[in-house]
Amino acid sequence: MPDPGTGEQLLRTAHQLIVENDDVANTLELPRLASRLDVIREICRHLAPYQAGERPIVGATVIAKDLTIDSLAIMDMVMELEDSFDVSIPMNVVAEIHTVDQLADTILDLRAKR
Amino acid sequence: MGLFDRHAGLLEAYRDVRTTGADPFQIRMERVLSPTEAIINGRKTLLVGTNNYFGLTFDPSCMEAAIEAIRAEGTGTTGSRIANGSYSEHVLLEEEIAAFYGKKHCMVFTTGYQANLGVISTLVGQGDHLLIDADSHASIYDACKMTQAEVVRFKHNDPSSLESRLRRLGDKPGNRLVILEGIYSMLGDSAPLKEFVEVCKKYGAYVLVDEAHSLGALGETGRGLCESTGVLDDCHFIVGTFSKTLGAIGGYCVSNDPDFDILRVTVRSYMFTASLPPSIVASVRQALRVVKARPELRKQLWDNVATLYDGLSAQGFKLGPEHGPVVGVHLPDRMLAIGFWRAMLDAGIYVNVAVPPATPNGVSLLRCSVCAAHTPQQLEHMIEVMTGIGRQLGVLSGAPKLRVVAGSR
Numbered sequence: 001m002p003d004p005g006t007g008e009q010l011l012r013t014a015h016q017l018i019v020e021n022d023d024v025a026n027t028l029e030l031p032r033l034a035s036r037l038d039v040i041r042e043i044c045r046h047l048a049p050y051q052a053g054e055r056p057i058v059g060a061t062v063i064a065k066d067l068t069i070d071s072l073a074i075m076d077m078v079m080e081l082e083d084s085f086d087v088s089i090p091m092n093v094v095a096e097i098h099t100v101d102q103l104a105d106t107i108l109d110l111r112a113k114r
Numbered sequence: 115m116g117l118f119d120r121h122a123g124l125l126e127a128y129r130d131v132r133t134t135g136a137d138p139f140q141i142r143m144e145r146v147l148s149p150t151e152a153i154i155n156g157r158k159t160l161l162v163g164t165n166n167y168f169g170l171t172f173d174p175s176c177m178e179a180a181i182e183a184i185r186a187e188g189t190g191t192t193g194s195r196i197a198n199g200s201y202s203e204h205v206l207l208e209e210e211i212a213a214f215y216g217k218k219h220c221m222v223f224t225t226g227y228q229a230n231l232g233v234i235s236t237l238v239g240q241g242d243h244l245l246i247d248a249d250s251h252a253s254i255y256d257a258c259k260m261t262q263a264e265v266v267r268f269k270h271n272d273p274s275s276l277e278s279r280l281r282r283l284g285d286k287p288g289n290r291l292v293i294l295e296g297i298y299s300m301l302g303d304s305a306p307l308k309e310f311v312e313v314c315k316k317y318g319a320y321v322l323v324d325e326a327h328s329l330g331a332l333g334e335t336g337r338g339l340c341e342s343t344g345v346l347d348d349c350h351f352i353v354g355t356f357s358k359t360l361g362a363i364g365g366y367c368v369s370n371d372p373d374f375d376i377l378r379v380t381v382r383s384y385m386f387t388a389s390l391p392p393s394i395v396a397s398v399r400q401a402l403r404v405v406k407a408r409p410e411l412r413k414q415l416w417d418n419v420a421t422l423y424d425g426l427s428a429q430g431f432k433l434g435p436e437h438g439p440v441v442g443v444h445l446p447d448r449m450l451a452i453g454f455w456r457a458m459l460d461a462g463i464y465v466n467v468a469v470p471p472a473t474p475n476g477v478s479l480l481r482c483s484v485c486a487a488h489t490p491q492q493l494e495h496m497i498e499v500m501t502g503i504g505r506q507l508g509v510l511s512g513a514p515k516l517r518v519v520a521g522s523r
Binding site: 073 | 248258264265266267268269275278279282283470471474475
């Protein structure tokens with residue numbers, strides 16, 4: 001599978017399969033120190049159902065344009081991410097976010113400010 | 115790029131809708147006969163999608179009051195209350211609504227949309243925090259676009275989701291305003307208001323409740339969810355509309371805040387639009403008297419809700435989570451919802467079709483609104499028709515127990 005952080009092909013490990021498919025794993029609290037890659041992986045997990053064709057979801061993916069996700073679903077995904085990372089992203093900030101990278105950076109910035 | 119190019123996606127979706135042969139967003143009521151019947155496409159049609167919860171649009175006392183007001187004061191005010199002044203009846207209506215809620219202040223708006231839009235966007239500003247339920251009405255979302263406050267959504271009807279967002283604000287400066295609705299307009303579910311109010315108290319947040327669909331329907335005296343959950347005194351602002359239970363048009367906001375009246379010179383949707391005409395003010399005042407004097411209408415409404423909800427549920431339809439004057443029927447997708455809607459119209463029954471993006475979680479719905487004036491026979495006929503269409507379209511499984519009805523009544 002492509003690494004969402006770098007866009008490079010990675011081997012899909014058993015561990016990653018569990019994280020992606022097991023609902024129990026989704027409910028686990030993320031460690032206080034989430035790495036940028038952790039955040040991007042979590043975003044991509046939420047975006048996976050909206051992938052357009054074979055085009056991989058990477059940091060530079062423009063969420064509203066490159067994927068089949070509508071604005072309401074984006075806002076709902078943001079609400080899930082807020083709870084995963086224990087930050088609140090105001091709607092006016094969401095409006096300025098276009099790419100997966102920007103969303104990850106916003107989450108990391110907000111976490112750093114806590 | 116042309117001006118309409120940005121709507122290309124929507125245009126395509128709309129074209130899809132119209133290929134079904136009828137446009138659900140441009141229905142023409144050739145003649146409205148009563149709160150429950152109209153002529154559509156030349157035939158008598160049962161209305162189950164008009165938010166006319168008490169059926170007061172044809173109440174003789176409300177109609178007479180409106181006619182009398184036109185004779186006495188003319189057809190319109192031709193301007194805003196800031197520019198043209200208030201008529202005595204505007205002020206009396208405000209006093210009567212304030213008294214109805216036991217609140218000190220009331221402002222009346224020309225529509226319910228404008229009440230939410232203006233009040234919410236003005237109560238909070240730069241440095242404040244606005245927290246809204248994810249399933250909020252468009253008027254609330256539009257208010258969010260107009261305010262400088264930071265807006266955060268919480269999960270629908272989930273007090274713990276609100277709490278985590280209030281907690282994250284920590285000791286950040288700025289007021290917190292939480293927006294809730296008495297009954298949500300698409301699925302007809304109501305907010306766990308008592309639990310929400312507890313959370314708001316804990317974090318010092320103001321509460322605004324929109325009772326648009328719950329006025330008249332909920333509470334011992336019809337004041338809405340605030341009354342039925344016993345938190346009327348804890349709700350700082352209550353917004354509502356005259357266009358549903360009260361059978362006319364207009365909106366209001368009540369509050370005990372001593373400085374509330376400053377909104378009259380700050381809320382732009384109040385200041386820069388014409389005020390309600392005398393006929394509307396008169397019919398609304400009378401409708402409020404009817405709501406107070408005839409609690410049996412509330413009982414009739416809920417009896418009808420039970421008939422429709424339980425009847426559809428027994429046939430296997432997937433409905434909204436609880437009894438309510440709005441009964442949302444889930445259908446698997448947009449095109450099936452529109453096809454079902456069309457088949458019902460052909461069979462002489464009008465409901466609303468609600469499809470994404472106007473619905474939460476991308477669901478497609480037939481949205482039915484129940485009226486106190488519906489007869490049990492009308493509703494039983496509707497259940498029979500819906501069951502027949504549901505079987506034909508494969509929405510309901512199992513061998514038909516009832517004849518398939520189409521066309522005649």
